[in-house]
Amino acid sequence: MKKTLPPGQFETESWPVLHQGDVYKFNEETWDFKLFGEVEEEKTLSYSEIMTLPKTISTIDMHCVTTWSKFGTTFEGIAFKELFNLVNVKENVNFIQIFGYYNGDRFGYSANLPIAPLLGDDALFVYRWKDDNHPWQDISPKHGYPLRFIPPASFYLWKGTKWVSGIRFMKEDEAGFWEELGYSMTANPFKEERYR
Numbered sequence: 001m002k003k004t005l006p007p008g009q010f011e012t013e014s015w016p017v018l019h020q021g022d023v024y025k026f027n028e029e030t031w032d033f034k035l036f037g038e039v040e041e042e043k044t045l046s047y048s049e050i051m052t053l054p055k056t057i058s059t060i061d062m063h064c065v066t067t068w069s070k071f072g073t074t075f076e077g078i079a080f081k082e083l084f085n086l087v088n089v090k091e092n093v094n095f096i097q098i099f100g101y102y103n104g105d106r107f108g109y110s111a112n113l114p115i116a117p118l119l120g121d122d123a124l125f126v127y128r129w130k131d132d133n134h135p136w137q138d139i140s141p142k143h144g145y146p147l148r149f150i151p152p153a154s155f156y157l158w159k160g161t162k163w164v165s166g167i168r169f170m171k172e173d174e175a176g177f178w179e180e181l182g183y184s185m186t187a188n189p190f191k192e193e194r195y196r
């Protein structure tokens, strides 16, 4: 398999853990997934409703802005397009923010992304993974259990919200948690778009 390291990155075999705040403790009773914003009708899905959606398995490279890249991790999850299909977005809706847990607030973290590049099999809300050194296993609490977004490799990994709670659909591209603090709106590692 051909590996292309983006500029300024180094390869790691391990999967580092990086986030702000504490680790979310999953409780199925209070957990849900919201599809909201510029949609005809907002939707709230329970954990079991999410987990019965069609599954996708893909190998996706991860590039963290702190300069590590991990190749060849295989994920099992629900493709963004499966959730996108559940709502009718209004006209000219081309962006989303993916929300997740931060310090007691299930909607305290967010990352913005354009919709168009997320319609393939490499934009997944994941719950299981494996690689050459690890058998299939659940995503650990530190990596985002019960559900965690993994963006296509053409985005830095901070766009990969852990402990996800929902998707907000938007007409304008609006900054999320790190973007507000000066990180790139577009975040392409191959163009080294780290800051804005």
Ligand SMILES: Nc1nc2c(c(=O)[nH]1)N[C@H]1C(S)=C(S)[C@@H](COP(=O)(O)O)O[C@H]1N2
Binding pocket: 015, 016, 017, 018, 019, 020, 021, 064, 065, 100, 101, 102, 109, 142, 143, 144, 157, 158, 159, 160, 161, 162, 163
């Ligand atoms: N909810 C939440 N998701 C988050 C973060 C965070 O602080 N909170 N940090 C992001 C950043 S900056 C990175 S690099 C990746 C790291 O993912 P990992 O710890 O699974 O390697 O998670 C992203 N998702």
Ligand SMILES: [Mo]
Binding pocket: 018, 064, 065, 066, 157, 158
């Ligand atoms: Mo990061």
